[in-house]
Amino acid sequence: MTSLPRTALSVNVNKVALVRNTRHLGIPSVTRAAQLCLQAGAQGITVHPRPDERHIRAQDVHELAALLKQWPQAEFNIEGNPTHNLMEFICQVLPAQATFVPDSVGQFTSDHGWRFPEDAERLAPLVAECKALGVRVSLFMDPVPEQMAAARAVGADRVELYTEPYAAAWGTPRQSAELARYRDAAQAALDAGLGVNAGHDLNRDNLADFLAAVPGVLEVSIGHALIADALELGYGDTVRAYQRCIDQGMLERDS
Numbered sequence: 225m226t227s228l229p230r231t232a233l234s235v236n237v238n239k240v241a242l243v244r245n246t247r248h249l250g251i252p253s254v255t256r257a258a259q260l261c262l263q264a265g266a267q268g269i270t271v272h273p274r275p276d277e278r279h280i281r282a283q284d285v286h287e288l289a290a291l292l293k294q295w296p297q298a299e300f301n302i303e304g305n306p307t308h309n310l311m312e313f314i315c316q317v318l319p320a321q322a323t324f325v326p327d328s329v330g331q332f333t334s335d336h337g338w339r340f341p342e343d344a345e346r347l348a349p350l351v352a353e354c355k356a357l358g359v360r361v362s363l364f365m366d367p368v369p370e371q372m373a374a375a376r377a378v379g380a381d382r383v384e385l386y387t388e389p390y391a392a393a394w395g396t397p398r399q400s401a402e403l404a405r406y407r408d409a410a411q412a413a414l415d416a417g418l419g420v421n422a423g424h425d426l427n428r429d430n431l432a433d434f435l436a437a438v439p440g441v442l443e444v445s446i447g448h449a450l451i452a453d454a455l456e457l458g459y460g461d462t463v464r465a466y467q468r469c470i471d472q473g474m475l476e477r478d479s
């Protein structure tokens with residue numbers, strides 16, 4: 225048995241909203257999806273309300289915040305760029321965690337992390353504002369060990385390692401080299417006093433290998449693949465399948 229905390233699964237429901245938004249019928253319901261995932265054992269719900277509202281809308285953020293109040297053991301994680309629309313949501317609903325992501329307005333999807341020292345000056349007061357509200361701050365970061373102390377220096381509690389490069393390398397000859405980069409970045413984050421989250425393009429195939437190799441991952445936020453799986457398996461069975469991947473990865477890491 226491991227003495228380390230089990231990696232939490234935060235389900236990103238952006239893609240439920242994306243389908244919902246193609247009609248004016250309110251289906252599929254974002255709050256119902258979140259509720260079913262929580263009932264199946266997910267430890268959190270994540271949203272990334274983009275300024276163009278292509279998926280999550282302001283109303284979703286408020287309805288999910290109300291739902292999460294009924295699940296005090298689960299966490300609400302809101303992602304976004306704090307120089308665009310994120311801070312307004314943070315002030316309004318006080319989620320457990322804010323994940324700062326350096327996306328441009330209208331960006332296709334997140335594809336890189338913050339860069340230091342360039343971003344330090346504008347991030348520090350925004351991190352402090354969240355902390356004063358009692359909201360934990362995680363910074364979306366590329367797996368660069370040298371950047372982790374700087375993330376800590378602006379006041380962040382955690383970093384979220386951007387896992388798309390690992391996901392793209394999974395199952396190829398580059399997999400172990402990629403995993404080494406993430407292992408080193410996570411260790412540097414831990415050494416700097418940061419907690420470690422991870423996300424982007426994680427799925428049922430690549431998740432266990434990631435957690436087996438990368439130390440101390442407190443949370444994975446997973447949306448695109450998980451919601452696609454839920455179309456076939458249903459939300460409950462899908463969440464349970466991802467929890468098994470988490471358990472398998474942690475067991476391998478600790479054995």
Ligand SMILES: CC(=O)[C@@H](O)[C@H](O)COP(=O)(O)O
Nearest residue numbers: 238272303325333334423424
């Ligand atoms: C920060 C991150 O990796 C996710 O929020 C990802 O950007 C999901 O956003 P989309 O669902 O809009 O692709």
Ligand SMILES: NCC(=O)COP(=O)(O)O
Nearest residue numbers: 236423424425445447448
């Ligand atoms: N922070 C990553 C996230 O919330 C979900 O990313 P993805 O699984 O949709 O790629």
